[in-house]
Amino acid sequence: MAVLGGGLAGLSLAALLAEAGHSVTVYEAGEFGGKLSRLSVGGLAFGTGPSLFTFPGVCQRYLAALNEPDSLDLQPLEGGLGLHHTPFGAVALPVPPDHPLSGEWQRYLARVGPIQAEVETLLTLPPRLDEPAFLRASARVGRVLGGHLSAESWINAQHFSPLLAHALKTHALNAGLSPKDAPALYALLPALIAAEVSRPAGGMTRLLDELLRFCRERGVTLLDQTPVTLLDAARGILELGSRTARHELIVSALDPARRAELSGQLSKPQARTVSGLAIYAAFAEPVPLPATSIIAPSNFQTFRRAVQAQAMPPDTLALVHAEGRKLALLLTVPAAGQRLSLTQPWVRGQVERVERVLGVPNLLCKALEIRALDPVHYAALGTTGGAIYGAAYPAWRSGPFHPQPYRVSAKLWQVGTAVHPGGGIPAILGGALIVSKLIQQA
Template identity: 20%
Template sequence: MMQQVSVVGGGIGGLVSALLLQKQGLQVSVYEASERLGGRLRFVERDGDKIDQGPTIVLLPDTIKEILKDIGIEDEVELLEIDPLYSIHYQDGTTYTKYRDPAKQEEELKKLFPQDVKGFKRFMKDMKFRFDLGKPRYLETSFVRKRDFFTPTSIQTLSKLKAYQQVYQQLKTYFNEPKLREAYALQTLYIGGNPYRTPAIYSLVSYSEHEHGIYYIKGGYASLVEKLEVKMRELGISIFTNTPVHSVKPPNAIVLEDGEKVESDFIIINGDFPVAQKLVEGTADRNFEPSSGCFLVYMGIKGVKEDLSVHQFYLSKDFEQNMKEVFQWKQVPTDPSIYLFNPSKVDSSLAAKGKSVLYTLVPVPSGNQIDWEKEKEDFKDLILNRLEQNGLDDIRERIEWMEIRTPQEAMKDGLFEGGSFGIAPSLFQSAAFRPQVQPFPQHPSILAVGASVHPGGGIPIVMMGAKLVSEVIETQLEKPSTKRKV
């Protein structure tokens, strides 16, 4: 009889897991509480316009292509390379632009920070060594058995990766200029981490931008969902939307909100793990530290900002103070750092001719300490003021519609403590210390995938997690595996 799999949650991890397992010959059913699939991948749609609600920066393109090939839709997804990668604007008027092209990057460094050209080359050389060492050992390997992590070789590897240092601390050994340290530390915010506390292994994100590039998926990151859903239906995967799961009864049953009990050989949990773990009866909840939250402003505007590249960062005058407000003091930032996304620069399909869409993201505290209903209008005005001071002087006149999203909305959508990126990427919430694809050792038929589960957050990394899930199940079914060690 064909092995049955129930996937609880239709986020990117659940969808990719479902496709990989169906292609292995298992029969998969997906249960999603909302009316649509995709989880964090969705659009904000208004007046014929649309823009990604969540992730926007496409990293690790080869990883994405490999997994899309595995599930059979690689030819349906168009990846556009973005170069320059992005510009970082400092409040003293300095603008530092990052490039994929090493020659252009060296020219930019010589122009702005000539004393750090050698340091940058050393940074890229060291990070290449660490990336090549760490990717197969940590991103592509699950630690279902903790003893596989605590080996002399693994500990030695962690030492080589400088996991005992923090990102910003490590960058001091490469860059004399504080602006450059900030430029290569801010990427921890992509996964909701504090650059002054996050382990130095996450410096590999900024290296990867230069080495592997930043891309944009034509039609928006969320356009992946429709393509995945079409493939799922084509392969015969059963999809149940508007179907909340009330509980998971180990070892092999889920109970729907209407009381129906569904038994299967494997259950995959795809909700944000600190929240979703509460569904599993008879297991002890583990406490976690959430990632940062996001204050997001989506806008439809008249005209297209052709002079504005796809990605921009506008940093706080005192970046360290800003990070303390977000991560330690848990207060509304007084001088926020802002990310601006201008996808209409490369994709005219998102808005009508002569119009475009913009998205701003500001790191803010997760949790419920801030009354965002009270604060959001003033904070939105502060963001628009900063944009006006940085070349978008007519932004208010151009706005045709606007929507705001705060950690309160994220919490309602099931994100742990309103954090936008799963659990925080701290040392003791990374690698073997993070929830694994088999999070309950006593129940090996219950698996998990998502931003809060190893190998971590970010769409390509969650997709890698889905591949680990499929490999673990393949191993459990005692099929010969030619894939990576699990």
């Protein structure tokens, strides 16, 4: 079997297939890890890509499928989902018991919390209408979602205060979409994950190290710096520049548009999820900020219109992670494949906004070294315009109705967040479990 793409999705699936007794080769055009990689800044090691673990039960199911003990040593992240700054004030999620909005938060938890196990089931179980567990979980989640398709619609129907509503809507950006466009399930995420936000004791790159170890110990052939130049799925043939490889079955962990391009197919232009400008800074002294701060766009409708037009919004979502002398700042930008730098006026303005809101004026000026990854970098990883979650689909195409099939043809399958409902590490590991099960059952 061949797996195209050595990001987290490809490596996760390769280990599962090898555990089941298959001979597996992973082809990666660059370095293993995809968006998750190591970056040295000012002598400090940063992990790029996903910044936290949620739904730890999904990770436990993945490790159990490999008969592996839990070696990630997940540690709770101080402050949970962090302090959310909105036009209506700031609030931490989870909301502390002594906060005026604690009652609203508890009402939200009571509404959503009981479906925690069902959402975890849907993250790891193939979406089959003849599978009772899938049907039961879908029905329970559906009852909580009601008739709402978008995150914005569900939140508005709960009549929360403007502060809590704005903070909750911010998490729609986990889908790479505005609250009006993100599936309603994203409105439930803070209640489902706030109490169990964690990170490996050795940093996020520990996950990459472990996936590579799982693959090597199971005999997976790992070929980095080996770009596939043509995919002939019908014959099971890959062209690798000057040589050719033949496989009985191929799984693409690439963006579907990139996979289609390798197959010689034309992809129709599609709306895209957002991209980002990731800024990593090293300091001489510990950064005087909480572990996680989130600065929301002041107006989601204005933000939505700008991103859809591939224009820079007046202000944007900013995610800030501080750990000792390290600071990571992610600014959400349109996926237009544009080159961005800290010297550009829009970027300077957004950085100054973040510093002003957090009460740390001129913070980045004090950094020993700064490095940034822009949409050009993310586009080089294989998505159009650097879209972090690939193409954008209507909210009703979420869940089991997502348009990308797991099985494309007799010899070609797909895996990864582009074809799995959801995003982040739970979708990566859960999607690998789903595709592995489907391949074994085929």
